[in-house]
Amino acid sequence: MTATAQSEPQAGAISALMPLLRGLVWGGLGFALGAAFVGVLRTIDGRDFWSLELSMTFGYAIGIVGWLFGAGVWERWGREWLGLSTREGPTGWHRYFAFTTDHKIIGIQYLVTFMLLFLVAGLFAVLIRMQLLTPEASMLSEDSYNRVMSLHGIIMIAVAVAVVIGGFGNYFVPLLIGAEDVAFPRINALSFWMVPPVAIMLLAAQAVGGWDSGWTAYPPLSTQAASPGHIFFTLAIITFGISSILGGLNFLATIIYMRAPGMTWGRLPIFVWSMFATAILALLFTQFFAAAMLMVTLDRIADTSFFVAEAGGEPILYQHIFWFYSHPAVYIFVLPGLGVTLEILAHFSRKPLFAYKWAVGGLLGIVGLSALVWAHHMFVSGMDSRLIAPFLVTTEIISVPTGLVFLSALGTIWMGRLWLRTPMLFALAVVFNFMIGGITGIFLADAPTDVSLSDTYFVVAHFHYTIIGGEIFALFAAVYYWFPKITGKMYSERLGQLHFWLMFLSFNATFIPMFWAGLNGMNRRIASYTPDLQEINIVISVMGFIMAVSFLPFVYNMVRSVIWGEKAEADPWRARTLEWRVPSPPPLENFPAPPRVTGNPYDYGVPNAPAHGVLAVAGASEEDEA
Amino acid sequence: MAVATMHVEAEEKLRAKINQAGLWMFFLSETFLFSALATARFVIAGTGRPEDLNQLLGLGITSILLVSSLTAYRSEVAIARGDRSAFQRNLLATILLGLVFVIGVGFEWSSAEFELSDPFGTAFFSMTGVHAAHVVSGIFMLGLLYWLSLRGHFSAKKHWGVEATVKYWHFVDVVWVFFYPILYLISS
Ligand code: HEM
Ligand SMILES: [Cu+2]
Numbered sequence: 095m096t097a098t099a100q101s102e103p104q105a106g107a108i109s110a111l112m113p114l115l116r117g118l119v120w121g122g123l124g125f126a127l128g129a130a131f132v133g134v135l136r137t138i139d140g141r142d143f144w145s146l147e148l149s150m151t152f153g154y155a156i157g158i159v160g161w162l163f164g165a166g167v168w169e170r171w172g173r174e175w176l177g178l179s180t181r182e183g184p185t186g187w188h189r190y191f192a193f194t195t196d197h198k199i200i201g202i203q204y205l206v207t208f209m210l211l212f213l214v215a216g217l218f219a220v221l222i223r224m225q226l227l228t229p230e231a232s233m234l235s236e237d238s239y240n241r242v243m244s245l246h247g248i249i250m251i252a253v254a255v256a257v258v259i260g261g262f263g264n265y266f267v268p269l270l271i272g273a274e275d276v277a278f279p280r281i282n283a284l285s286f287w288m289v290p291p292v293a294i295m296l297l298a299a300q301a302v303g304g305w306d307s308g309w310t311a312y313p314p315l316s317t318q319a320a321s322p323g324h325i326f327f328t329l330a331i332i333t334f335g336i337s338s339i340l341g342g343l344n345f346l347a348t349i350i351y352m353r354a355p356g357m358t359w360g361r362l363p364i365f366v367w368s369m370f371a372t373a374i375l376a377l378l379f380t381q382f383f384a385a386a387m388l389m390v391t392l393d394r395i396a397d398t399s400f401f402v403a404e405a406g407g408e409p410i411l412y413q414h415i416f417w418f419y420s421h422p423a424v425y426i427f428v429l430p431g432l433g434v435t436l437e438i439l440a441h442f443s444r445k446p447l448f449a450y451k452w453a454v455g456g457l458l459g460i461v462g463l464s465a466l467v468w469a470h471h472m473f474v475s476g477m478d479s480r481l482i483a484p485f486l487v488t489t490e491i492i493s494v495p496t497g498l499v500f501l502s503a504l505g506t507i508w509m510g511r512l513w514l515r516t517p518m519l520f521a522l523a524v525v526f527n528f529m530i531g532g533i534t535g536i537f538l539a540d541a542p543t544d545v546s547l548s549d550t551y552f553v554v555a556h557f558h559y560t561i562i563g564g565e566i567f568a569l570f571a572a573v574y575y576w577f578p579k580i581t582g583k584m585y586s587e588r589l590g591q592l593h594f595w596l597m598f599l600s601f602n603a604t605f606i607p608m609f610w611a612g613l614n615g616m617n618r619r620i621a622s623y624t625p626d627l628q629e630i631n632i633v634i635s636v637m638g639f640i641m642a643v644s645f646l647p648f649v650y651n652m653v654r655s656v657i658w659g660e661k662a663e664a665d666p667w668r669a670r671t672l673e674w675r676v677p678s679p680p681p682l683e684n685f686p687a688p689p690r691v692t693g694n695p696y697d698y699g700v701p702n703a704p705a706h707g708v709l710a711v712a713g714a715s716e717e718d719e720a
Numbered sequence: 721m722a723v724a725t726m727h728v729e730a731e732e733k734l735r736a737k738i739n740q741a742g743l744w745m746f747f748l749s750e751t752f753l754f755s756a757l758a759t760a761r762f763v764i765a766g767t768g769r770p771e772d773l774n775q776l777l778g779l780g781i782t783s784i785l786l787v788s789s790l791t792a793y794r795s796e797v798a799i800a801r802g803d804r805s806a807f808q809r810n811l812l813a814t815i816l817l818g819l820v821f822v823i824g825v826g827f828e829w830s831s832a833e834f835e836l837s838d839p840f841g842t843a844f845f846s847m848t849g850v851h852a853a854h855v856v857s858g859i860f861m862l863g864l865l866y867w868l869s870l871r872g873h874f875s876a877k878k879h880w881g882v883e884a885t886v887k888y889w890h891f892v893d894v895v896w897v898f899f900y901p902i903l904y905l906i907s908s
Binding site: 175176277339352381384388389405406407411415 | 734737738741742745746748749750752753756757759760763764765836837838839841842845846850864867868871873
């Protein structure tokens with residue numbers, strides 16, 4: 095970020111956008127090639143040259159390769175495959191717009207991209223709430239309501255998957271474990287550059303009619319609806335899945351192999367542990383999401399009948415495959431959030447993290463059990479009723495490891511000397527919100543109560559409590575906590591607290607009434623409702639608008655502080671972990687001298703505790719590393 | 721000096737370990753994709769299969785793929801010994817066998833009596849299709865290896881690219897070892 099260090103030979107804005115332009119051109123050519131390929135085959139077969147969804151799919155498949163190659167894979171990687179030498183990328187701020195391998199830049203790329211998507215999808219939520227001010231579909235047609243709701247849902251899910259992992263995971267996992275970078279820096283860049291096509295496809299889908307089957311895209315609607323928007327959706331999600339899988343692989347290899355000397359598993363900061371657990375889920379289960387989308391795609395373009403009941407297919411199969419990923423996915427959202435929360439609670443309570451080992455066990459226990467609970471999303475689907483009891487039980491059991499993590503949070507705060515700065519406020523809010531989210535989950539896990547709660551606003555409130563309450567609040571905690579490290583500047587504490595209180599109060603005021611609406615029979619995913627529910631919906635909408643407004647001080651604070659903020663110290667929070675041992679922002683390859691880890695990360699107030707980590711004295715010769 | 725070279729060696733060793741781990745994690749992940757497809761086969765088509773499945777062809781392409789794993793293995797052993805011409809010969813053989821396999825699948829596709837829209841057809845075409853796509857990508861990578869070896873790349877000490885591609889080839893082969901009975905042999 096600092097302009098002093100790097101000389102900038104080409105400062106032009108146009109040249110900064112060159113990689114993007116080249117990606118677009120190559121992507122366009124790839125698309126044409128793929129579509130033409132299908133066209134020629136079809137012509138030979140005596141059919142029309144152009145078949146929208148088929149041509150689209152093949153064009154997209156080749157086009158995405160073109161996009162990636164044009165955006166930088168070819169110059170900085172692919173040339174090697176042909177034995178040519180690779181070319182250097184741009185320098186200075188241009189790197190933020192280029193295929194770059196520095197994990198810190200990739201972290202910023204993820205963070206900014208997904209923050210923007212978060213705000214955009216937030217605007218769609220405002221549209222939804224405007225419609226729901228009245229009981230009949232007046233502002234939006236039923237159709238456009240469903241499309242806006244679907245778009246809001248999937249973009250927010252994508253944000254939930256990637257914003258903390260891609261942003262803070264990339265930026266801070268290497269720093270926290272004392273590594274120079276991630277294990278596979280180029281694969282890391284590849285993961286990020288798959289994201290823009292996903293966003294473009296989801297938005298472009300709206301131009302051809304969008305899709306109206308929600309983020310879950312259940313057949314038969316998703317396989318039979320006429321709009322080609324459905325195919326945009328499946329292709330985008332497959333791409334996003336690949337990106338997510340490669341990301342998970344990278345984090346696992348990084349955490350297993352790149353830890354600094356002395357960074358034993360027992361000394362790993364809890365955020366790194368949470369990323370480890372998450373990465374396992376992303377690596378393995380995401381394949382099922384991709385598989386489900388592939389099957390829908392094939393049912394649409396190739397005449398297969400995975401989910402076509404008339405032809406002998408099995409629509410319920412989709413839900414099994416989908417939730418086999420998407421339940422673990424809810425832990426992909428929330429585990430990094432809980433990791434950040436525990437991290438901040440310990441630093442700001444000035445106490446060792448309570449029951450560290452149990453918390454780690456809890457995180458890993460969640461990973462283990464998360465593959466065994468998926469059908470709790472299907473209690474009313476008409477699946478084999480013998481499955482209900484076992485899935486009820488496994489779902490209740492997963493509360494145990496979740497409870498361990500939660501107790502670790504409570505024990506850490508207990509009798510601590512809480513330092514109530516903005517990051518800590520957000521972290522405490524996570525504990526509060528997640529408690530509500532978790533407890534309401536139990537009513538949904540009990541099949542008898544779920545039968546009447548399923549598909550109502552009770553579910554909507556539950557998952558917003560867990561995802562916004564558990565992850566997005568943690569995201570903001572992380573933003574404020576690490577802002578001085580990333581930018582070298584300090585944010586405004588007053589604006590930060592204003593953001594916190596506005597968001598915390600409006601969030602609860604928006605979503606608590608949704609439980610009530612759900613209990614009183616308000617269905618989800620529909621533009622209209624019975625008139626007796628109008629009052630509560632007006633309350634929800636108005637509170638929702640206030641929540642939208644609460645992001646204004648945040649955005650202003652960020653922009654203002656990056657430009658005019660006070661210079662931050664290297665370690666403004668007096669925290670023990672390694673990222674605070676290096677200058678702010680950290681230099682390329684992170685550590686001016688090799689770090690050595692000598693103690694636990696959270697031994698605040700422990701008499702005679704050794705430092706968590708020290709950097710070798712600059713100039714002294716490097717010693718053994720065995 | 722000595723310390724510096726020790727350092728480089730240690731770093732290369734670590735790199736090799738990381739690369740191996742990355743590859744195996746990738747395989748593990750892919751296993752989930754293939755299992756999803758195999759599961760779908762049992763759910764929609766049960767354990768039945770059509771009578772007119774071309775068993776001879778199935779057995780033929782299966783054997784060809786197995787033999788190609790052998791030649792792939794031999795090419796890796798050859799380069800590890802520094803025997804470049806044996807390496808190239810076996811590489812070419814693997815590519816050819818892979819191509820024959822793909823052509824065999826193509827022939828099966830065009831001659832199959834069952835429809836894409838039957839439950840079994842859905843499972844059959846999608847499983848063989850996804851698998852064949854992996855084979856094609858493997859052939860592509862083997863082709864790159866051949867091209868690179870012509871330009872003098874790879875030696876007894878440095879041939880990670882060969883190792884990784886050959887492992888990938890074996891992996892895709894093992895997947896077929898499961899898919900073959902699931903599609904051709906099981907019957908109720
Ligand atoms: C304490 C543990 C939890 C339990 C027992 C639980 C239980 C449930 C159940 C049974 C449902 C299905 C409700 C229905 O459709 O009728 C559900 C829905 C959902 N839960 Fe949870 N949950 C828990 C935690 C979480 C967490 C941590 C997250 C995310 C971070 C989450 C996200 C969701 C989502 C996204 C849905 C709705 C999916 C949809 O239908 O669109 N849950 N939860
Ligand atoms: Cu679930």
